[in-house]
Amino acid sequence: MFHDFFTPSVQHALDLVGIFVFAISGALLAVRKNFDVFGMAVLAEITALGGGLLRDLIIGAVPPAAFTDLGYFSMPLVATALVFFLHPHVERIQGAVNVFDAAGLGLFCVTGTTKAYEYGLGLTSSAVLGLATAVGGGVLRDVFANEVPSLLRWDRDLYAVPAIVGASMVALCLRFDSLNALTSTLAVLTAFVLRLLAMRFHWRAPRAWNRRSAAAEEEGAGA
Amino acid sequence: MFHDFFTPSVQHALDLVGIFVFAISGALLAVRKNFDVFGMAVLAEITALGGGLLRDLIIGAVPPAAFTDLGYFSMPLVATALVFFLHPHVERIQGAVNVFDAAGLGLFCVTGTTKAYEYGLGLTSSAVLGLATAVGGGVLRDVFANEVPSLLRWDRDLYAVPAIVGASMVALCLRFDSLNALTSTLAVLTAFVLRLLAMRFHWRAPRAWNRRSAAAEEEGAGA
Amino acid sequence: MFHDFFTPSVQHALDLVGIFVFAISGALLAVRKNFDVFGMAVLAEITALGGGLLRDLIIGAVPPAAFTDLGYFSMPLVATALVFFLHPHVERIQGAVNVFDAAGLGLFCVTGTTKAYEYGLGLTSSAVLGLATAVGGGVLRDVFANEVPSLLRWDRDLYAVPAIVGASMVALCLRFDSLNALTSTLAVLTAFVLRLLAMRFHWRAPRAWNRRSAAAEEEGAGA
Numbered sequence: 001m002f003h004d005f006f007t008p009s010v011q012h013a014l015d016l017v018g019i020f021v022f023a024i025s026g027a028l029l030a031v032r033k034n035f036d037v038f039g040m041a042v043l044a045e046i047t048a049l050g051g052g053l054l055r056d057l058i059i060g061a062v063p064p065a066a067f068t069d070l071g072y073f074s075m076p077l078v079a080t081a082l083v084f085f086l087h088p089h090v091e092r093i094q095g096a097v098n099v100f101d102a103a104g105l106g107l108f109c110v111t112g113t114t115k116a117y118e119y120g121l122g123l124t125s126s127a128v129l130g131l132a133t134a135v136g137g138g139v140l141r142d143v144f145a146n147e148v149p150s151l152l153r154w155d156r157d158l159y160a161v162p163a164i165v166g167a168s169m170v171a172l173c174l175r176f177d178s179l180n181a182l183t184s185t186l187a188v189l190t191a192f193v194l195r196l197l198a199m200r201f202h203w204r205a206p207r208a209w210n211r212r213s214a215a216a217e218e219e220g221a222g223a
Numbered sequence: 224m225f226h227d228f229f230t231p232s233v234q235h236a237l238d239l240v241g242i243f244v245f246a247i248s249g250a251l252l253a254v255r256k257n258f259d260v261f262g263m264a265v266l267a268e269i270t271a272l273g274g275g276l277l278r279d280l281i282i283g284a285v286p287p288a289a290f291t292d293l294g295y296f297s298m299p300l301v302a303t304a305l306v307f308f309l310h311p312h313v314e315r316i317q318g319a320v321n322v323f324d325a326a327g328l329g330l331f332c333v334t335g336t337t338k339a340y341e342y343g344l345g346l347t348s349s350a351v352l353g354l355a356t357a358v359g360g361g362v363l364r365d366v367f368a369n370e371v372p373s374l375l376r377w378d379r380d381l382y383a384v385p386a387i388v389g390a391s392m393v394a395l396c397l398r399f400d401s402l403n404a405l406t407s408t409l410a411v412l413t414a415f416v417l418r419l420l421a422m423r424f425h426w427r428a429p430r431a432w433n434r435r436s437a438a439a440e441e442e443g444a445g446a
Numbered sequence: 447m448f449h450d451f452f453t454p455s456v457q458h459a460l461d462l463v464g465i466f467v468f469a470i471s472g473a474l475l476a477v478r479k480n481f482d483v484f485g486m487a488v489l490a491e492i493t494a495l496g497g498g499l500l501r502d503l504i505i506g507a508v509p510p511a512a513f514t515d516l517g518y519f520s521m522p523l524v525a526t527a528l529v530f531f532l533h534p535h536v537e538r539i540q541g542a543v544n545v546f547d548a549a550g551l552g553l554f555c556v557t558g559t560t561k562a563y564e565y566g567l568g569l570t571s572s573a574v575l576g577l578a579t580a581v582g583g584g585v586l587r588d589v590f591a592n593e594v595p596s597l598l599r600w601d602r603d604l605y606a607v608p609a610i611v612g613a614s615m616v617a618l619c620l621r622f623d624s625l626n627a628l629t630s631t632l633a634v635l636t637a638f639v640l641r642l643l644a645m646r647f648h649w650r651a652p653r654a655w656n657r658r659s660a661a662a663e664e665e666g667a668g669a
Contacts, residue, residue, distance in 0.1 A: 030375065036428035038383045039375030042362075053281075058499075060508035062283035067348040087431045125513040139488075139590070144362070146371040148592045152476065152485030160484045205482035208533045253598065259651035261606045262598030265585075276504075285506035290571040310654045367585070369594040 015111065016075055018104035023048035023079035024090065024097055026141045031087050033145050040084060044076035046144055051136030055112055055129045059119040098199060102162075106192035109134035109163040110184055113170040123171040130167035134191075135160055154207045158198035161205070166191030238334065239298055241327035246271035246302035247313065247320055249364045254310050256368050263307060267299035269367055274359030278335055278352045282342040321422060325385075329415035332357035332386040333407055336393040346394040353390035357414075358383055377430045381421035384428070389414030461557065462521050464550035469494035469525035470536065470543055472587045477533050479591050486530060490522035492590055497582030501558055501575045505565040544645060548608075552638035555580035555609040556630055559616040569617040576613035580637075581606055600653045604644035607651070612637030 026047030030040040049066040056064035066072050083090050090097065112133025116126040135151050138159075142149040150156050169187040173179040197203065249270030253263040272289040279287035289295050306313050313320065335356025339349040358374050361382075365372040373379050392410040396402040420426065472493030476486040495512040502510030512518050529536050536543065558579025562572040581597050584605075588595040596602050615633040619625040643649065 031431045033371070033375070034377055034430065035375040036377035036430050038428050039372075039377065040431070042375060042383075057280055057503055058509055058513060063281055063342075063344055063348070067281060067344055067351070070345070070347055073347065073351065084431050119509075121509055121513055122516070124516055124519065125509070128513070128519065143590060143592075144366060144372060144375070146366075146369065146592065148479070149485075149590060152479070152481040152488060152590070154480055154482035154485065160488075205484050207480065207482050208477045208486070208530050254654045256594070256598070257600055257653065258598040259600035259653050261651050262595075262600065263654065265598060265606075280503055286504055286565075286567055286571070290504060290567055290574070293568070293570055296570065296574065307654050367589060367595060367598070369589075369592065 011111070012071070014107050016071055017100070018107045019048040019072055019075045020079055021097065021100035021104045022137050023076035024083060025101055025138070026076070027080045027083035028087065028090060028097070029141060029145055029147075031083060033147075035145075037080070037084055041077060041080045043141055043145060044080045044083075045073070047137045047141035048076045048079070049073070049137065050140035051108060051133040051138075052112070054136045054140075055116060055133045058129060058132075059116050059121060061115075061119060099196065102192050102195035102199070105134050105159070105163055105195055106166055106188040106190070109166040109191055110170050110187045113167045114174075114179070114184070117171075117174055123175055126174070127164075127167040127171040130170060131160065131163050134163040134167075154204065156204070158203045158205060159195065161203075162191040162194035162198065165194055234334070235294070237330050239294055240323070241330045242271040242295055242298045243302055244320065244323035244327045245360050246299035247306060248324055248361070249299070250303045250306035251310065251313060251320070252364060252368055252370075254306060256370075258368075260303070260307055264300060264303045266364060266368060267303045267306075268296070270360045270364035271299045271302070272296070272360065273363035274331060274356040274361075275335070277359045277363075278339060278356045281352060281355075282339050282344060284338070284342060322419065325415050325418035325422070328357050328382070328386055328418055329389055329411040329413070332389040332414055333393050333410045336390045337397075337402070337407070340394075340397055346398055349397070350387075350390040350394040353393060354383065354386050357386040357390070377427065379427070381426045381428060382418065384426075385414040385417035385421065388417055457557070458517070460553050462517055463546070464553045465494040465518055465521045466525055467543065467546035467550045468583050469522035470529060471547055471584070472522070473526045473529035474533065474536060474543075475587060475591055475593075477529060479593075481591075483526070483530055487523060487526045489587055489591060490526045490529075491519070493583045493587035494522045494525070495519070495583065496586035497554060497579040497584075498558070500582045500586075501562060501579045504575060504578075505562050505567060507561075507565060545642065548638050548641035548645070551580050551605070551609055551641055552612055552634040552636070555612040555637055556616050556633045559613045560620075560625070560630070563617075563620055569621055572620070573610075573613040573617040576616060577606065577609050580609040580613070600650065602650070604649045604651060605641065607649075608637040608640035608644065611640055 023044040026044040027040045029047075030043040033039075035043065049072060053064045053066050056062065056066070109130045111130075113126045113130025115133075116129035117123070121129065139149045139151050142151075151159055166187045169190060170179065170184065173183045173187070246267040249267040250263045252270075253266040256262075258266065272295060276287045276289050279285065279289070332353045334353075336349045336353030338356075339352035340346070344352065362372045362374050365374075374382055389410045392413060393402065393407065396406045396410070469490040472490040473486045475493075476489040479485075481489065495518060498518075499510045499512050502508065502512070555576045557576075559572045559576025561579075562575035563569070567575065585595045585597050588597075597605055612633045615636060616625065616630065619629045619633070
């Protein structure tokens, strides 16, 4: 109902794909953490729906889409079943999973920004919520699994930047009244390709300047 | 005001009992984690009210019941005082605490499902929120205490399943327009008894198939 | 718009100062945890805006102030830039940072309580939300950084108590219809000075009575 730049059915299908791949990453972490099948399902649901849920609570879209569309809720269960029975095979195609995850990232930063704007938020706030939609689920996944969020770690390839670029492109298009199927697709693709390049070339973000490495790392380990 | 299948005063008394026992489990974990008395109170409040708070934010029931009923807020403080002065004795009756916790689980999955449905959510979403009401506080307790959520771990007795069964029974009754004091009580008792049996016979849920145990567990420990 | 006991511009300037110093503490923890610059920004935003965001979701003030006022969102980025380039110097003036943090604590417990009351909550609930506004960001900071929340630990100087006192003073003034610029300032100063004294004299809160230390601490470490 919100995104007339894609036909609703295309939009919905893309949403389900994004939810599915995010759920796969949640279920895989659950297997690595030695959780049981219910832990897998809970972590898959949190990873897949957490970002959008947070966005919907903030913009006042209650009940959130995650609770009004049965498809959104079902996909993580399908992903859980798949990982439950086939996880060594899913692990083996981690590269393919990463590509789909990049697609989900691109898609969610664009649809998240658009939905926030349609609920009356400013351009900057909308872009921030687009970013939160795209990365929020992964952060919640790590918090609930008692891990340091992958998003925050310096030794991981850029993840936030592609989503920031995608969300900012949408905000700029909204500013100049030129958001349509073409520009939206372009924003999705830009974020998607940037994330693929970041993984391929191990692009990383800098840490604080003058970090007195040895001492500080000990401090970090002991904190 | 929502639950005419119990008289309001019975319903309220049952809610307070559920909140109280969940708060006990929060305060006990705080003692084990070496927190001070304020940490105990904070963890008791989060454990007791967190699940319902989450549900109320999602269904748009603001301000949440936790902030409109002083009794809800006071019970965790009573539980904290009790554990503060008597915790070795409370630990000793851990078995009794577990029975009350099972009662809270049964009660909250039923009232959570019913409240969500009364706010206009679908049957499946209502059951999911009933589950979230029942187990959400415990998950938040573990997250805030920096522990791996007990709910997700494979080496714990079934906790989610009894709540899922109870919530599903309510959803089925709602579907066939037969939710009343009797069927509600039956759902509460079913979840309660299932949880007691799970603890008695150490029922556990399976982990992913073909889990290459040794290698994978090392990976999990190092992750 | 809410707080006519301060002129809006004074109120807004004080809010920005509070947000800034909380953001500094988030960015500093991110450096200690070895996060990259985006991790620093995310943790700074969560620390600075998390408490108010939680309060606004609970009282139904959506979209929350954090998403309607660009200044609120920008201050943590400024704090991140400062810590990024100058963190050894910022670490060196930790004492000064702590004083500002105490000021933020005093300010936020007062404005949080007032805002909750203006949204129709009861006196006790308003004071609780004032406390949550003041300490919530710090707790979320620690949860997202995968640390045991500093607020809950017994070996840290009193942090919650000054905020509880400040929030309770506001609630009492509201009860007797005597909240004005003078009494509000007095509540801010009381919380501020109490926190400074707690740091100066290492005031701590007690742990549970009869805590069988050795055994229990091992249990806590192994939990």
